[in-house]
Amino acid sequence: MSDEHESAPGNPWLRWGKRVLTLFFFIAIPVLLYMQLRNTDWQAVGGALRDYPLWVVAAAVGVALLSYLTYCSFDLLGRYYTGHRLPIRQVIPLVFVCYAFNLNLNALVGGVALRFRLYSRLGLDIPTIARVFSLSIITNWLGYLWLAGCVFAMGWVKLPAGWAVGNGGLRVIGVAMIIAAVIYVLACAFSRKRSWQIRDQTIELPSWQLALVQAAVGALNWSLMALIIWLLLPPEAFYPGVLGVLLISSIAGVITHIPAGLGVLEMIFLTLLQDELPRSSLLAALIGYRAVYFLLPLSVAVAIYLVLEKRAKAMRSANRQAA
Template identity: 35%
Template structure:
């Protein structure tokens, strides 16, 4: 890295907290304004009737896709287990991944992907170094899939919804190019990691093989597409799949920037505003409501008792051992 580039990179890192706060504030203001506007003109009885009016076969298909989505996300933790070679069993790894994902999509990354996953792995005997590695691996994999999907989608086509918001094709393709560049850079690092030693701020970095990176990309792409497919089905195929995918990708980033747990309100606002010229607001909200039921609330109702059972079991074991911590399983890198 040349001195001018290194200097620019350091300045960007120094300014990033301020930039992030400004972006968060801007997105939050826009979301609040749109929510107020939306809430005033919505007949919620019509929304519930629209949700109830979705056909049975569509609900069954969406439910099967939701189950597949959790399976795909759990597969990411299986890849992390292979990469880190940690001592947790395969079935416990998959169960922890599914449970933490249910918390994640409802309450946000810090509680779900980080808090619950760390707690469950720790309670079931895995060391902190391994659990931190699993969390990092899962986060990188998830956003790697986003980079591939967003890059290919935004660089290759400009959906009508984006054009309706006044977003120029040049800006869309530039964003797509940046996302593709990030994804390709990660693949390059994985392909060359075996021949070079990588460090970041003095900390050594371990990259998976290029084959593992391809597996990460595949699972993450499947996971993102399943979310969009569920919404596409629940909208009764009245909107093209590319448009639904584009709105899903945008709403995910908006929810992340606004720090709204589960994207509650943000997803609804983005979808209603984006599809205002194609569908009524009550139809869109009915579809998003049913999506939350199938993909967020029902899995949470399954995951929460399991999580509480693990906590109670750990407390009983701790009391039986005289208050000492549970012994840790060995972990080899």
């Protein structure tokens, strides 16, 4: 985007509009969530949390670890795509830290700033980091398009009667998502123009084989996230339905710009599943999910980050002495 466009008269209005919309969501989400929770039996929620068998908690932690490793593979695909030679043992802890910070804080902190800082300290140049980061974003949302498209098109998520989209509209959206994902793979397979120059960055289409791998690992990560919640819910919970609700809540969290989707996830799950599952069980599962997938990895990521910073400081000292 050119500097002239950035200073166009319409842009300040757009920026202010986004700020007002974000402020509205920051106010509306807690109010709506309070309305959902005001009659909650919190003793029943605490009892549901205490009643989790140890194997269920262990399984949820194991699936969370598998999900984080799957997300780390996004940057390993970027390593293959760009041809950079950073060792895998350096890439995985770096991406783990960025993902945990991204989930708990926001994309600018964990997804962008921290990723560029840590990669550049390992000697990767900015254009390469940008290409790795771009491929990671595409992998995540390509997997989302495939998975959400299939779940919505199959009608596995039942929306409340008052929702404007409706179940038929959600199916149409699902089909559109699948078409968009197919177009990306077809473009990777058949497009004659393989690269575009945007500012100082070169965007290059990957091979169709890599595009299919992107779709597979991106969808796998979303599936594992939903599996954690499903494990923590009662046995009658329908996994495809839980997956669909998670996918809806995730995109709602992106739209609202609320860090960690705090309150958004809970409101969507309570709204869509409260007629199918006990509210206490739903809340216990969501609290457990946040503990297992957000807070526990963040505590590990902080420790890893301190180690990475210490190593980077030692490397800079060694380089100054060598010079």
